Amino acid sequence: MLLLAGKGYVSLDVEYIDGTKIESKANKYTFVWRKSVEKNRDKLLDKIRILLEQIDETIAQDKAAENQSVAFTPAAISDLARELKEALAEQPAARTREEKKARRAREKEIKELEKHGDKLAEYDQHLQTLGDRNSYSKSDPSATFMRMKEDAMNNGQTKPGYNLQIGTENQFITDFSLFPNPTDTLTLIPFLSSFSGRYNRLPGKAVADSGYGSEENYRFMEEHDIESFVKYNWFHKEQKRSFKNNPFLVDNLYYNAKDDYYVCPMGQHMTFVGKTHGRTASGYITESHRYRAARCEGCPLRTGCFKAxxxxxxxxxxxLVEYKRKAREKLISDEGLEHRSKRPIEPEAVFGQMKYNMAYRRFRHFGLDKVTMDFAFFAIAFNIKKMCAKAAKGISKGFYNRKITLKTAFYEVISDQNRIERKINPKWAA
Ligand code: SF4
Incomplete structure (x- = not known):
């Protein structure tokens, strides 16, 4: 990237962002689902409680005195099993047949308790590995199960994979990050922060599709002086006549800011009734104002207006309305149109070359560290190839006036930078 920036191929001022899912090397049948782990863990805790009741009346009474949802830990269960074993060993040897039978039954119960303790430890380990995720793969614990675009069976089956986010400029990969969550909305802020981690500054402009247009993301970009060319849901629908002419849509209702009320299509005032708060998956708190019409009964427009x-x-x-307004202004400006027209030939073209021309659709390593290393090498190679292709074009057209191979261009670019820079583009030499 330093070489590219030095040669003027990239400015690092603008970043075109998009994401794709890349399959992990792990098998698709190695899944661990949070829901089933939690369900089985609860069942196991019930089994442990029942077993303890059978083993010792005293223990049962102790546990009954506590809350029914007492939290058994694997360590506590193994301590308990050890204590019971010791207590059993101290008992005099069984003589009668009944005594021997009772002792064998007790030994069996203690063994079962130990097994339950091990199983509980396994479930706890699963939950720890899951973290905030809903699934992971046993052979690649960093991979999460998600739906892929490449669905050969066409049955929507989930596969272990990573959400790869890349930032591009002039089709060079300027930044990348791998995320466990399949939705793009939550990846934008950490992804922009990763850019800052790499280059010690944030990009001046960010261009992305509507998957990234959330209040939280707009706010982050505004607070960090990033000019946002990020679409939001309904951006395209809003431009259509059917949307503009629909009098029932909230966006088209008249709002009286002075007295804080909306006017519905029948002319009725919808007055403020309170606020509602929501929390996004990342913990961001959203706030909405709620307005209600006084009487909709008997309204002739009722069927077209709402269904509840x-x-x-x-x-x-x-x-969010204000952020959307600002985003809209930017997106329909001349600069916005230029960025919007470039976006499909920026990251999406890179994904196309990567996945279909170079068949890079699946990682060849297990673990986040290794797949990050793998993609880093891919990105470096991709950028060098692109740089050489661009240099070869420039050289053959301007400097040597002959067609040269990518290999020649590579050596020329690396070994004789200044001469080529001056000839290809005088601006670079400056
Ligand atoms: S149904 Fe209620 S909100 Fe809708 S137009 Fe009629 S009065 Fe207004």
Whole structure:
């Protein structure tokens, strides 16, 4: 990247962002699902409770005195099993047949308790590995199960993989990160932060599709002086006549800012009734204002207006509306149009070359560290190839006036930078 930036191929001022899912090397049948782990763990805890009741009346009474949902830990269970074993060993040797039978039964119960302790430790380990995720692969614990675009069976089967986010400029990969969550919305902030980690500054402009347009992301970009050319849901729909002419949509209702009420298509005031708060998966708190019409019963426009029972109520997230307005202004400006037209030939073209021309669709290593290393090598090679292709084009057209191979271009670019720089583009030499 330093070489590319030095040669003027990239400015690192603008970043075109997009993501794709790359399959892990792990087998698709190595899944661990949070729901089944939690369900089986609860069942196991019940089994442990019942077993303890059978083993010792005293223990049962102790546990009953505590909350029913007492938290058994694997260590506590193994201590308990050890204590029971010791107590059994101290008992006088069984003589009668019944005594021997009772002793064997007790030994069996203690063994079972030990087994349950081991199983509980296994479930706890699964939950620890899962962290915030809903699934992981046993052979590649960093991989999460997600739906892939490449679905050969066409059955929507989930496979272990990573959400690869890349930033490009002039089709060079300027940044990349691998995430366990399949949705793009939550990846933008950590991804932009990874850019800052690499280059010690944030990009001046970020261009991305509507998958990234959330209040939280817009706010982050505004607070960090990143000019955002990020679409939001409904950006394209909004431009259509059918949207603009629909009087029932919240965006098209008249709003009286002075007295804080909306006016519905029948002319009725929808007054403020309260606020609602939401929390995104990353913990960001959103706030919406709620407005309600006083009487919708008997309204001739009722069928076209809304489907729920009672009077119509609407929710408006003021901050998001404002961020969307700013984003819209930017996106329909001349610069916005230019970025929007470039976006499909930036990261998406890179993904196309990567996945279909170079068949890089699946990682060849296990573990986040290794796949990160793997993709880093790929990105370096990809950038060198692209640089040489661009240099070869420039050289053959301007400097040597003959067609040269990529290999020649590579040596020329590396070994004789200044001469080529001056001839290909005088700006670089400056
Ligand atoms: S149904 Fe209610 S909110 Fe909708 S137009 Fe009629 S009065 Fe207004």
């Amino acid at each position: 029972k009672g009077n119509r109520s609407i929710e408006v997230n003021r901050r």
